[in-house]
Amino acid sequence: MTSKTLDPKFVLTLDRVLAAPVAKLWRCWTEPDLIRQWFCPKPWLVSEARIDLRPGGEFYTLMNGPDGERIPSLGVFLEVQPERLLVTTDAFRPGWRPNDQAFMVAEVRFAPEGEASTRYIARAMHWTEDAMRQHEEMGFHEGWNAAADQLEALAKTL
Amino acid sequence: MTSKTLDPKFVLTLDRVLAAPVAKLWRCWTEPDLIRQWFCPKPWLVSEARIDLRPGGEFYTLMNGPDGERIPSLGVFLEVQPERLLVTTDAFRPGWRPNDQAFMVAEVRFAPEGEASTRYIARAMHWTEDAMRQHEEMGFHEGWNAAADQLEALAKTL
Numbered sequence: 001m002t003s004k005t006l007d008p009k010f011v012l013t014l015d016r017v018l019a020a021p022v023a024k025l026w027r028c029w030t031e032p033d034l035i036r037q038w039f040c041p042k043p044w045l046v047s048e049a050r051i052d053l054r055p056g057g058e059f060y061t062l063m064n065g066p067d068g069e070r071i072p073s074l075g076v077f078l079e080v081q082p083e084r085l086l087v088t089t090d091a092f093r094p095g096w097r098p099n100d101q102a103f104m105v106a107e108v109r110f111a112p113e114g115e116a117s118t119r120y121i122a123r124a125m126h127w128t129e130d131a132m133r134q135h136e137e138m139g140f141h142e143g144w145n146a147a148a149d150q151l152e153a154l155a156k157t158l
Numbered sequence: 159m160t161s162k163t164l165d166p167k168f169v170l171t172l173d174r175v176l177a178a179p180v181a182k183l184w185r186c187w188t189e190p191d192l193i194r195q196w197f198c199p200k201p202w203l204v205s206e207a208r209i210d211l212r213p214g215g216e217f218y219t220l221m222n223g224p225d226g227e228r229i230p231s232l233g234v235f236l237e238v239q240p241e242r243l244l245v246t247t248d249a250f251r252p253g254w255r256p257n258d259q260a261f262m263v264a265e266v267r268f269a270p271e272g273e274a275s276t277r278y279i280a281r282a283m284h285w286t287e288d289a290m291r292q293h294e295e296m297g298f299h300e301g302w303n304a305a306a307d308q309l310e311a312l313a314k315t316l
Contacts, residue, residue, distance in 0.1 A: 010256065055213040056237050056245075078236070078254055079214050087214070087254050096236055096245050096263050098168065098285040105254050127256040 010132045012124040014144045020155035022110045022118045026083045028155050029108065035061070038154045041146035053080055058094045074099070085109055103131055120148065168290045172280040172302045178313035180268045180276045184241045186313050187266065193219070196308035199301050211238055216252045232257070243267055261289055278306065 018025060028034045032049040039046045040063050048062040056076050063071040075090035091102035109121040122144060126132040176183060186192045190207040197204045198221050206220040214234050221229040233248035249260035267279040280302060284290040 078250075089254075091249060092236075092263070096247075096265060096283070098263060098283055100285070102285065105250070105256060107254060125254070125256055127258070127260065 010126045010129060012126075012132060012135060012140045012144075014120075014122040014141070014148060016120050016145075016148055017113055018118050018120045018148065018152040018155070019116065020118060020152055021116055022083045022112050024155040024158045025110060025118055025120065025151065027158060028151050029086060034154065034158075038147060038150035039063075041143050041150070052094070053077060055079060056092075056094065056096060059088045074101075078105070083110060102127070104135065122148070168284045168287060170282040170284075170290060170293060170298045170302075172278075172299070172306060174278050174303075174306055175271055176276050176278045176306065176310040176313070177274065178276060178310055179274055180241045180270050182313040182316045183268060183276055183278065183309065185316060186309050187244060192312065192316075196305060196312045197221075199304035199308070210252070211235060213237060214250075214252065214254060217246045232259075236263070241268055260285070262293065280306070 028038060030051055030053055032051050035049050035051065036046040039049070039061060043066040045064050046061050047064045048060070050058050050060040052058040055078060059075050059077055061073050063069075063073070065071070073090060074093055075088055076092045076094055076096070078087040078089055080086060086108045087105065089102070089105045091099055091105070093099050103126070105125040107123045107125065109119075111119040113119050124132075124135060124140060124144075126135065186196060188209055188211055190209050193207050193209065194204040197207070197219060201224040203222050204219050205222045206218070208216050208218040210216040213236060217233045217235055219231050221227075221231070223229070231248060232251055233246055234250045234252055234254070236245040236247055238244060244266045245263060247260070247263040249257055249263070251257050261284070263283040265281045265283065267277075269277040271277050282290075282293060282298060282302075284293065
């Protein structure tokens with residue numbers, strides 16, 4: 001990994017209030033048929049998702065691009081607090097096997113804001129400054145905001 | 159990390175039957191006052207230990223060498239199945255913050271062999287071949303065997 005000390009600059013954060021209740025956002029994050037519908041910004045789409053919602057359980061998505069790109073992402077859940085907190089990483093495969101494609105930890109916090117809205121804080125935490133910069137250049141802010149828009153829109157239909 | 163695919167050669171394994179029941183070995187692994195007494199081969203000793211036994215909970219040890227060396231190790235538990243399985247890693251600090259000193263995942267399995275003995279399988283799983291080789295050269299086999307001897311001897315006194 002790196003010899004540098006962890007620094008806040010290794011963390012990218014999305015912090016928004018979404019116009020949907022926590023319970024519906026939680027469903028969108030944890031049901032494979034729902035996560036497929038919002039998890040990556042259109043015109044990309046998730047064609048397959050597997051969710052085993054427990055520490056060490058599998059979190060798999062297969063993203064498909066408009067020109068035939070296929071990007072599989074295999075990781076695990078680190079922590080699950082229903083309707084409050086989800087933590088995932090691609091640093092392990094199921095069975096806690098270290099994964100050669102480790103890139104980040106994603107931490108998503110949900111907190112009610114009244115009955116119909118939710119404070120939604122999603123953090124991408126990286127092992128290295130290079131990984132964080134690469135993620136930012138890949139369009140972290142635009143991408144995670146667009147996905148959150150899709151998440152909010154889907155939750156409203158439930 | 160590395161671009162190489164994970165390979166079984168990244169894993170170092172200790173597989174023994176210890177002459178103590180599972181419950182006593184579990185106590186030795188999970189109580190700070192006990193883990194201090196066996197966790198590193200003498201003449202090294204652990205002067206401080208903190209154990210927060212849940213996924214994401216802190217696992218901290220401070221090892222002291224005979225010439226005044228001090229080696230702190232800060233990590234977290236990934237999975238806890240009482241008297242069956244413990245998984246820890248130094249890849250995170252508490253709060254799932256990526257840790258710049260990430261080196262390995264340690265998986266320890268306990269299974270009863272009759273009433274007074276336990277099959278004890280401890281695996282060190284590394285992200286890279288270099289880390290695995292470095293661990294082997296540091297004396298993984300001698301060190302983990304010597305610690306297991308100390309663990310067995312301590313458990314017998316409980």
